[in-house]
Amino acid sequence: MKLKWLIIGNDGVGKTSLSSIIEEKDLNKKKSLDFQYRDKTIEAPEGFIENSYLNNALIMVGQNQAKVVVFMLDDEKDNHIPPNFAKTFTRKTITIINKIDLYDKEDMDRLREIKDSIGSEIGFEISLKTGEGVDKLKKYIEEIEDERCFL
Template sequence: MKRVIFIGETGSGKTTLMQIINEWEIKYHKTQQVYFTDNVIDTPGEFMENRFYYNALVSSSVGADCVAIVQSITSKQNYFPPCFSSRFTKPMIGIITKTDLKQNQAEFDLAKKRLELAGVKKIFPVSIYEQEGISNFKNFLLADNF
């Protein structure tokens, strides 16, 4: 399985995704530091919310096979600057989380546009509670190539 680093704002679902990928019990855990497992690197949301920490994200990504920027469909903010992917030497994917909370197509389109402007080419919409998109994302991580 590829090792992925999750980058996104606080509350976007990075830690829950890590728990799903590792088939752990889902429980709330506020990530206070960069957290490494065999197949996931989980980062604090504050690292994305404060440009001062961008270099820490880039440094942490060295041990990953790919970078996943995580965008909640419910987010009112956009923390990903245009061409954000150019900071990284790893392939970048996007994950739209909490799709079960989508109230209209415009919310999904906005989340997708934010990821595309950041430089993402491949996007995985997921819902933890409805288990939508989780198997597609896991299959991607298990595949031999990008």
């Protein structure tokens, strides 16, 4: 199986919007309670991060089917991603602060603290609405896609 990008985060954080960039096509933004498998991405539903007893399912999917585990943050709901959760994966891990078009400095400070607590290798700060920071992220995506990871 071709390894995919596992995208984790609250409802409305921008997971489907990010998938659209990785898949290079427009996607239906309908909410789902189940994992959404696509060609290059797996979008995890909010419940698997919100309910800590389901966190293990994310680890299992990440370890078995992902080449990169993506944590997405915004400022609309409480963060439920446990401290150092990224370190439980042996995959590449990144944390993306999305919707930076909406935040002031205090919001950014708070979100950066959460980002640091997750413990991923790389961080990005983007707006999928205005495109700010997205070029840098796209470059990273291209680099990983060029690596061709298969299991």
